[in-house]
Amino acid sequence: MIQFKRYPHIADLLEYYIESKKRNDISEIYRNGIKNETDAEVFCKFIWDVVESIHSDSELEILVLGNTDNTDMLPDLAYEITNQMKQTGYYSIWEATLDQQE
Numbered sequence: 001m002i003q004f005k006r007y008p009h010i011a012d013l014l015e016y017y018i019e020s021k022k023r024n025d026i027s028e029i030y031r032n033g034i035k036n037e038t039d040a041e042v043f044c045k046f047i048w049d050v051v052e053s054i055h056s057d058s059e060l061e062i063l064v065l066g067n068t069d070n071t072d073m074l075p076d077l078a079y080e081i082t083n084q085m086k087q088t089g090y091y092s093i094w095e096a097t098l099d100q101q102e
Helices: 009-020 024-032 039-060 071-088 091-101
Strands: none
Touching: 009 024, 009 039, 009 071, 024 039, 039 071, 039 091, 071 091
C-alpha cells in the first residue's frame, strides 16, 4: 500500500476520490504500490485529476471530508506524491505529467 508519512491525511483525500470516481485501477495501484512505468503514469494523471476535482469541488461548495474547501491540502498532496515518485524511481514521470498540465 502506498504510505504517506508526513501528511497521512492525504490517504483519506485520495481514498475519497478513488471511491467517488470509481477508479478500480487506481485502487489497485494504491493498494499494491507502483510497480512499473504504466502504473506511475496512470497514478500521476489521476493525481492531476484529483487536483482539478479539489478546485471544482471548492468552487461548487461540495462537502468533501467535512470541508467545502480542501485546497489547503494541495501543498501536502504535492509533497507526498513528489516524495513517492522519487522513492519509486518514477519522478521523471511525475515531472512529465506536470508539464502536460501547463
